[in-house]
Amino acid sequence: GAVVSQHPSWVICKSGTSVKIECRSLDFQATTMFWYRQFPKQSLMLMATSNEGSKATYEQGVEKDKFLINHASLTLSTLTVTSAHPEDSSFYICSASRDKNTGELFFGEGSRLTVL
Amino acid sequence: GIQVEQSPPDLILQEGANSTLRCNFSDSVNNLQWFHQNPWGQLINLFYIPSGTKQNGRLSATTVATERYSLLYISSSQTTDSGVYFCCVVTSGTYKYIFGTGTRLKVLA
Numbered sequence: 137g138a139v140v141s142q143h144p145s146w147v148i149c150k151s152g153t154s155v156k157i158e159c160r161s162l163d164f165q166a167t168t169m170f171w172y173r174q175f176p177k178q179s180l181m182l183m184a185t186s187n188e189g190s191k192a193t194y195e196q197g198v199e200k201d202k203f204l205i206n207h208a209s210l211t212l213s214t215l216t217v218t219s220a221h222p223e224d225s226s227f228y229i230c231s232a233s234r235d236k237n238t239g240e241l242f243f244g245e246g247s248r249l250t251v252l
Numbered sequence: 253g254i255q256v257e258q259s260p261p262d263l264i265l266q267e268g269a270n271s272t273l274r275c276n277f278s279d280s281v282n283n284l285q286w287f288h289q290n291p292w293g294q295l296i297n298l299f300y301i302p303s304g305t306k307q308n309g310r311l312s313a314t315t316v317a318t319e320r321y322s323l324l325y326i327s328s329s330q331t332t333d334s335g336v337y338f339c340c341v342v343t344s345g346t347y348k349y350i351f352g353t354g355t356r357l358k359v360l361a
Contacts, residue, residue, distance in 0.1 A: 177356075179338065179351045181351075227293055239282065239342055240297070246293040
């Protein structure tokens with residue numbers, strides 16, 4: 137299967153700082169990547185669709201100034217949590233589809249953010 | 253938007269037992285996938301199954317798109333099957349992947 141890699145796996149930061157999470161497609165080019173957020177014991181919630189070379193599309197209720205998404209190349213999308221606060225602590229996970237015909241989705245390992 | 257409900261929400265099995273997990277969706281879908289989320293949070297692809305039936309070892313899945321549901325069968329369950337199972341759909345006309353509510357499975361030795 138396709139490989140999507142996410143980094144870092146764990147991050148702890150102080151309140152008010154910004155954190156960047158990287159998502160890479162290792163063996164295919166991804167014009168579109170997806171960012172999800174997951175709270176403990178809950179399902180995955182789609183935050184935004186990251187489009188290579190253009191602005192991300194955010195879901196309703198997701199603050200685009202808080203969660204900055206950049207998709208500068210066909211293999212890399214980044215999510216920056218700006219001025220992080222404890223309520224931003226969560227599990228963030230990215231995904232991409234290699235084949236636009238089938239649309240089969242592959243996920244990164246996820247990044248667990250803890251804001252102190 | 254589309255609603256994706258999974259049942260049961262929680263399931264406890266003895267090792268060796270069989271189970272059926274269900275995914276109901278409220279609108280037409282183009283794609284459907286089943287994932288297993290392990291204790292470390294990693295999502296493992298189980299099946300890409302927008303329609304029909306597939307089998308992979310002890311696991312099999314069936315999607316009846318016209319009736320808007322999919323089933324995941326686990327036979328001879330093992331403790332390593334524990335975790336959360338999600339279905340994920342893409343609705344017709346959109347390019348959004350929406351996750352179901354999940355089934356939390358625990359298999360006891």
